[in-house]
Amino acid sequence: MKETKGKLLLVYLGMLLLGIYILAPVTWIVMMSFKSKIDVISVPPKFIFTPTFDNYLALFGLGKVGLLTGTTFLSFFKNSLILALGSVLLSIVLGMPAAYAFARLRFKAKESLAFTFLSFRFVPEITIILPLYVIYQKLNLYNTYTGLILVYQLISLPFIIWMMRSYFEEIPVAIEQAARTDGYSWGRTFFRMVLPLAAPGVAASLVLAFIFCWNNFIFGLMLGGTNTQPVTVGLLSFMGTNEVQWGLMAAATVIAVIPLMVLALSVQRYMVRGLTLGAVK
Amino acid sequence: MAKVELENVHKNYGAKEDAVKGATFTCEDGEFIVLLGPSGCGKTTTLRMITGLESITSGTIRLGGRVVNNLTPQQRNVAMAFETYALYPPLTVYENIAFPLQVMKRSKAEIDKRVHEVAASLSISDILDKYPEGLAGGQKQRVSLARALVREPTVFLMDEPLSHVDADVRYRARAEIKHIHTVSHATMIYVTHDQVEAVALADRVVVMDLGVIQQIGTPLDLYYRPANLFVAGFIGEPPMNLIPCNLTLDGGMLRASWQSRPDLEWRYQTENIPETALRALQAHHNRPVVFGVRPQRLALRAPDAASSDGSLTGKLLVHEFLGKDGIAQAEVDGTVLECITAPSIPFQAGDLVSLSAAFEDVLFFDPDTTRRIEY
Ligand SMILES: Nc1ncnc2c1ncn2[C@@H]1O[C@H](COP(=O)(O)OP(=O)(O)OP(=O)(O)O)[C@@H](O)[C@H]1O
Ligand SMILES: [Mg+2]
Numbered sequence: 001m002k003e004t005k006g007k008l009l010l011v012y013l014g015m016l017l018l019g020i021y022i023l024a025p026v027t028w029i030v031m032m033s034f035k036s037k038i039d040v041i042s043v044p045p046k047f048i049f050t051p052t053f054d055n056y057l058a059l060f061g062l063g064k065v066g067l068l069t070g071t072t073f074l075s076f077f078k079n080s081l082i083l084a085l086g087s088v089l090l091s092i093v094l095g096m097p098a099a100y101a102f103a104r105l106r107f108k109a110k111e112s113l114a115f116t117f118l119s120f121r122f123v124p125e126i127t128i129i130l131p132l133y134v135i136y137q138k139l140n141l142y143n144t145y146t147g148l149i150l151v152y153q154l155i156s157l158p159f160i161i162w163m164m165r166s167y168f169e170e171i172p173v174a175i176e177q178a179a180r181t182d183g184y185s186w187g188r189t190f191f192r193m194v195l196p197l198a199a200p201g202v203a204a205s206l207v208l209a210f211i212f213c214w215n216n217f218i219f220g221l222m223l224g225g226t227n228t229q230p231v232t233v234g235l236l237s238f239m240g241t242n243e244v245q246w247g248l249m250a251a252a253t254v255i256a257v258i259p260l261m262v263l264a265l266s267v268q269r270y271m272v273r274g275l276t277l278g279a280v281k
Numbered sequence: 282m283a284k285v286e287l288e289n290v291h292k293n294y295g296a297k298e299d300a301v302k303g304a305t306f307t308c309e310d311g312e313f314i315v316l317l318g319p320s321g322c323g324k325t326t327t328l329r330m331i332t333g334l335e336s337i338t339s340g341t342i343r344l345g346g347r348v349v350n351n352l353t354p355q356q357r358n359v360a361m362a363f364e365t366y367a368l369y370p371p372l373t374v375y376e377n378i379a380f381p382l383q384v385m386k387r388s389k390a391e392i393d394k395r396v397h398e399v400a401a402s403l404s405i406s407d408i409l410d411k412y413p414e415g416l417a418g419g420q421k422q423r424v425s426l427a428r429a430l431v432r433e434p435t436v437f438l439m440d441e442p443l444s445h446v447d448a449d450v451r452y453r454a455r456a457e458i459k460h461i462h463t464v465s466h467a468t469m470i471y472v473t474h475d476q477v478e479a480v481a482l483a484d485r486v487v488v489m490d491l492g493v494i495q496q497i498g499t500p501l502d503l504y505y506r507p508a509n510l511f512v513a514g515f516i517g518e519p520p521m522n523l524i525p526c527n528l529t530l531d532g533g534m535l536r537a538s539w540q541s542r543p544d545l546e547w548r549y550q551t552e553n554i555p556e557t558a559l560r561a562l563q564a565h566h567n568r569p570v571v572f573g574v575r576p577q578r579l580a581l582r583a584p585d586a587a588s589s590d591g592s593l594t595g596k597l598l599v600h601e602f603l604g605k606d607g608i609a610q611a612e613v614d615g616t617v618l619e620c621i622t623a624p625s626i627p628f629q630a631g632d633l634v635s636l637s638a639a640f641e642d643v644l645f646f647d648p649d650t651t652r653r654i655e656y
Contacts, residue, residue, distance in 0.1 A: 172365055175367045175370075177332075177334050178361065178363060178368075178425075181334065181361045183354075184384060196371065197371070
């Protein structure tokens with residue numbers, strides 16, 4: 001009895017340390033976002049300070065921090081939304097039929113083809129960015145939403161194909177066949193029978209793909225300009241040559257993370273399952 | 282209900298070999314046909330082509346006299362019960378059964394009436410509000426049968442509907458299906474790899490192997506007049522004893538001498554053999570044949586010196602008590618012969634016994650064509 005209690009204590013201690021390790025940077029950023037310009041840079045760091053909403057107000061153009069407003073941030077935020085949503089939408093349109101085909105049909109070189117899609121994810125983005133830069137300049141895709149959404153397919157499409165495939169595979173074929181013998185057309189079977197059954201998985205893969213797109217940095221940095229770059233790149237604009245706007249940057253980070261947190265928590269339950277399923281198949 | 286006709290139907294999935302090679306058979310209106318064969322022989326493929334879930338590579342399928350080759354499952358109005366039941370998880374039992382009628386846009390009142398009728402006939406009225414997830418295997422199976430029956434289809438197809446039902450209730454479920462057929466007079470095509478199920482249910486059985494129909498016949502036909510070695514070995518439990526022999530027919534004696542040991546032979550006096558049989562067997566004089574005898578027809582007796590027609594001496598290996606009868610294994614020169622006996626026999630393992638088969642109970646097969654020598 002005594003021994004197990006001791007063990008339990010150790011486990012809790014370990015969990016506590018891990019929790020601190022993971023949460024400390026987050027807490028730090030959140031704290032920073034509520035600090036005034038002076039408090040942010042004070043040494044030693046202040047844990048007790050008068051919170052201020054100046055940074056947030058500035059971001060939304062309702063105030064200033066020093067001479068700066070943060071309204072450019074809003075356009076970066078908008079860019080992020082357009083890019084991530086656009087990419088995920090395009091990936092569904094392309095990826096869902098592909099995932100269904102991989103799950104249900106037998107055809108030549110199926111696995112090789114599926115793996116080819118997956119391999120897009122293995123290539124370090126940095127290796128293709130230079131040629132893409134040149135090509136994009138030539139094709140007038142540089143600094144356009146279309147161009148970025150296209151290149152974002154490298155992130156979202158393989159992911160959507162593989163994850164949705166595993167969800168489609170989970171649905172017994174017989175259910176589809178039954179619906180078809182009972183009088184449903186093929187399309188109706190897919191949209192009314194298969195899709196609702198796969199819905200949680202489909203939602204999870206969409207959200208995850210959205211998050212991956214949202215987090216991307218390098219494509220926006222290299223292939224976009226200030227009118228199309230996402231927040232991840234936009235944050236750099238708070239680093240001037242002679243001054244870094246820590247408070248504004250922290251507040252911007254917090255805001256940029258909020259949509260992801262909400263999405264991730266809402267589908268957390270399905271995500272782990274989908275990911276591991278995809279892995280064993 | 283309607284007649285189902287298949288005429289030289291082929292299915293190729295893209296592989297070198299066709300999965301179904303020229304299937305031709307007719308299921309009369311109200312008949313119960315069972316497609317029987319080992320795994321991978323093309324039973325499901327055949328069924329799916331009848332349903333319309335799978336395209337037909339070549340050949341013709343007719344339902345009620347109408348060619349349906351290019352019709353969708355919906356247009357064919359066939360019903361199918363699946364091995365895995367394939368119930369729709371988000372729907373209740375009631376909604377599952379009502380589904381095909383709803384698709385057909387029948388009135389609410391009519392749907393309600395039909396669902397309750399069918400549910401009552403399958404004694405599942407009490408679970409109509411439940412969801413499939415919580416049901417026992419036998420219940421799920423009945424729901425899937427109900428869903429198929431509810432719409433009065435032209436033909437009722439079933440793909441191994443009992444293979445996931447627990448062994449102890451399978452017998453009852455099987456009887457239920459037979460009963461449904463008796464009262465509904467539905468045209469039924471039933472797929473199974475279990476010969477006991479096939480023989481129990483079928484008016485006629487279609488035996489398939491490697492995509493080819495081996496024989497079409499009543500259970501009795503298959504049992505006593507198997508078309509070839511495959512059917513002979515596949516039907517019957519325990520399987521038929523099959524022994525490679527050489528046939529000679531002279532001096533008033535028909536002899537099937539073992540290829541492994543020519544001095545061992547099944548002997549029959551020609552005077553006791555019907556004329557037609559003699560004529561058919563004459564063509565195989567001095568040629569190899571496969572000698573077949575069902576364990577039920579191989580008699581185990583005390584060895585007697587005056588060896589009579591069609592008997593050999595062997596050594597009893599084991600005898601098992603099976604209740605209403607017994608099963609014995611006896612060895613003759615390294616070959617084990619099986620034999621259904623009385624529940625108890627006056628011999629011990631190791632005893633010498635005589636194994637005899639009357640001429641009318643033995644079958645001869647041509648090893649080249651594998652076909653039974655017909656007479
Ligand atoms: N969709 C398909 N694509 C390609 N080949 C297939 C397909 N379905 C079945 N086959 C092949 O066709 C052959 C016949 O399969 P089928 O499912 O009809 O056999 P079966 O008799 O129903 O077997 P079982 O008793 O295992 O269900 C097999 O070799 C199988 O691998
Ligand atoms: Mg099958």
